[in-house]
Amino acid sequence: MANSVMSLLAHILALFMVFKSTQAKTVTYDFNVTWVMANPDGLYERKVVGINGQWPLPTIEVDQGDRLVVNMFNGLGDKSSSIHFHGMFQNRTNEMDGPSMVTQCPVAPGSSITYNFTVEQHGTYWYHCHTDYCYPDGYRAPLIVHDNSSYFHDMYDEEFTISMSDWYHELMEDITFISRTNPTGAEPLPQSFLFNDTTSGINLSVEPGKTYLLRLVNIGAFVAQYFYIEDHSFQIVEIDGVYTEATNASILYIAVAQRYSVLVTMKNSTEKNYPIVTVADSQLLDTIPSDLKLNSTNWLQYNASAPHPQANITVASCTDLDPYDDMNLVPYDRMELLPDPDLTIELTVYMEDLDNGADYALLNNISYTAPKVPTLYTVLSAGDLATDSLVYGEFTHSMILEHNQVVEVILNNGDTGSHPFHLHGHQFQVINRAPGYGAHFYDFADGDPVAYDPSNHTAFPEYPARRDTFVLPPQGYFVIRFVADNPGVWIFHCHIDWHLMQGLAMVMIEAPLQIQERVTIPENHYEVCKAAGVQYEGNAAGNTEDYLDLTGQNKQVGWLPAGFTTKGIVAMVFSCISAFLGMAFISVYGASGIPKKKPEATEPVDVASTEN
Template sequence: MRDRLEDRRLLDEVDGDSDDVASQLSANEEAALPTEPAVTRPKSRSKFTVLRIVGFLLALSLASIVVLAFAIDRHTRDSFDESQLAIPLHPVEHSTRDPTTLTFEWHVTLGTRAPDGVEKQVYHVNGHFPGPTIEGRSGDRIIVRVYNDLKDEGLSLHWHGLRMQGFNAMDGAVGFTQCPISPASSFVYDFRIRDDEHGTFWWHSHAQLQRADGLFGGLVIHEPRRHDANAALQDEALLLIGDWFHRKQGDILAWYSSPASAGKEPVPDSIVINGRGRYDCSMAVPARPVHCKATALSDFPPLIKKSAGETRLRVVNTGTVAGLTLGVDGASLQPLEVDGGCKVDANAGDSVGTLYPGERVDLLLKWKSDQAAEPWFNVYLDHENLGFGNPALNPNHTFPALPKTVTGHDREYASPLKFRDHHMDLAMLSSTEEPSRIVTADEEQTILLYASTQTLSVNGNIPLGFINHTSWHPQSLPLLSQNRSSWDDKQLIPFIPSGSKPTRVKLVINNLDDGSHPFHLHGYSFHVLSSFRAESGSLGSYNPYATSESDSPGEWNRERPLRKDTVSVPRKGHVVLSFVADNPGMWMLHCHMLVHMGTGMATGFQVGVPGDEEHIYGLDESAAKLCKV
């Protein structure tokens, strides 16, 4: 019954009109409705009979609406379970069903919250922060009608990690595939997930700086499998973890975009997990007064409620600056997959890291026999990109891992996370996937990029992000809706011709800065063939035109390379990536640190038919329908 009600809700929302629920019933549902026996009645009672039938149908409709409302409310309560910190997931419900259409209606607003005890204006979706979690399976169609209820801000949504094959205009990248959704307007994102696509993803704003102030949510695509009633069910839960600033990100970028920052990244004040945190109010500094109320340990939910067995934790770094290292007292963490479903070969460790902004990892949590009396969930903010000090920040954050930690009052804070012998370095993982012929073959096109932050006097000593001497800035119309003759000199967009035989691409990103850059490529996943981090004072760039692989710095992995869509380019080093350009369109590539992207560290690729470098045949005028010019 619940499945039929869900199908009915989806049909109602796709049509944008739920007034006539009965008319949406399928033939099977109509056959299931109770019917009266076929008997002969006097004609004088026919009016009474009609009234009875109408009354019955009205009562049935009202009951259906009540049950439907309960079903929707149940889904919402599951997504925002107050009894545990991790968002519970429902893999069996989705992985064992047929592909379907999932429809959502989201209203975006602003409101005051105190995620970690400090009040701040954050974005809400349907009144929730973070926004709703979408769960689906491979092959599903997803329809999201987004209403911009903000007063004076445009917005867009990006589906981080999804290939969006055939749906370039739905990618949500302002400047590339759309203009922002204007206030008091709406837009429908409508796309289909590939049949071979599954894993941990997430959605977030790709307009201005809204992601840093809370406009994001989870997106989990389950791998299809047969239903086995005898199979042991594994709990799954989602963790959206990221650094957190008590000031608006607009103020953060304004500070960074001034000579005062000297190009040093801003340092966060705290972290939040699924919209909650525990900030020590005594650490606030007088120069930045805040309205803070400490969260009592007894009021904070545990990470999970299950103190035995195994739990699959799907972890997303939603932050804007810092990498994350994770550990759980009395439990091991084993990496299972990274990014969009790439299975990895890894042992269990006491701690796992570093997970950079935009990256994801699935961890198998197993409780040990010598479980701690009060187990804590530990999160450490990597210091590499925290050039300036922040006396308001404690880089070690601890949260109750189990209910017994919440009820234990011997201490309010756990000891700092310590790296033990069994630490799993995510940069050292290898894939368990079979090696691809495309990966092991020579690439047909090589693209060489240099990323850097520069503070030049010609620009007033304001730090700007550059890729190959170009600092990106969006135009008034998205590139997808224009041909190349209309692009300005801030659009560094290499052309990749790819016809019936897709082009194999080797992408080299050299990082000239002394801090890492997590780069995300829209529309594609890629294999990480090589990654190199230079020692202090040296430079480890890779020149594919002058260097052989055997002589280049760093180790190569062409046998079992990781498949990812977001990768950290090490400081003063490089990555060598490989992908098959089989997804036509205009796709963005950018640093996922917002202050870097916000100051120009972005580029992209135009993938089109050979001979269409001017972007005439691939032009999509619908990409400009939201633009106000």
């Protein structure tokens, strides 16, 4: 009897999948990427990356099961480009993931590329450039995957997509960052914080008693933001494409690249409009200029003729905000804690000055340095040697994962800043972190770093939260687990673009022999490599004869001589300056000769008049 029931259920499921597949469609976007002018904060007009002559960029919208085709032409003229569809698993389509020199060559000016894959997921995502740190120049926007079968589909009347971001007045290439003039690695300060790509104030028109789904996406380059609505609470139903059990909350902390979907039910009155508040995490900023506005007010508009009050918040109070801890969220599918890992990867984040006097980011002792051949293309051309991590170079920090291994990553933070880490191709279980969100998030920022102790930790959750971007606390740690069930080359990196620029990344090469069986590079992608002058065969050094010979590979900047820390450099510089001034004083004094001894005064000297 049980077997008959199971057979019937399997048959019903198969019919459902066939029905879903017949409903799927192909959604095509043609993107002509060019420079346009924009002034989103009303303070400064600048060049931004536009699509089809417009900015803000279009939101990509598809239904689960659709095929998404994006034809991109790079018309920037002076910059290479690409697109990463953030949060998409790209199962069996690793070549469509988008990060340059990881899964593809950069798309040079005048070249075109086609991204073509089936969207098998649901939820809230975004897309952005993943070449030469270009997305802060405006090349980023939401990507929404609608799902009419979600458990909360009938629980809301309408939906809004809200993006938040930091904003810079200068092009990324014009901002001095990795330089000996910035030995502490202080991140450049943004000039504004945008809400749906503006600071002019947005009204979300709502009706009393209705429930709305708000999709929240931080598409910034650096700064996390707090989010809340005055006199309203909400229910969290999704994080990073993972449905969660409906959970009440009133404040969220949304790091760059993270997404939330929340249900908000309106009041039964039209007497007032209510501020929607976003507040930048000021703890991430080394300094706060007097003209940098950290908080933004937009509105749930019940009544267009009623007042639109400013939010009642000050910069001093934002550190007291107590957001909901995402570790407490339970996935709606109640996926259990993964078993003990087959492979444990233990890493520590360091920020160090290297031999050129500039500050770099490292995982253990490696600052990610891109290879001469995209890593996926090395996998495909290396034959049996694809299972040897050496062929991918010493400075890509490549780890070989076996198919279906349970992988645990322990990430300790030796830095006083927080880091939102993103893993391409996967969502991961979040099983431990210290300290937690809220008032304790910066508990370890002062004093010594606290590393994870596998023999002494809090209990792992039974149904851990899952997401694709998770925040590493200052001088704390987190522990995540995932199953290596998606053969491909997947970069794991901090999503603060300044830190990625400094090398805070590594590469997971998952089941390389299965990659060779599953992945076929389209001819269009090879043409992109040819136009860019980038090799698409060989090891990390471009060697096609001996894959174990890395002569000529790209290398990270060398180490400082022992004892040359940032403080040591500063002390040395000031010591040299003092010595130079001292020698100069002695030289000048010596050249002036020794004055003759003055005769003793016969009358009292007026000290006050002498000093004058």
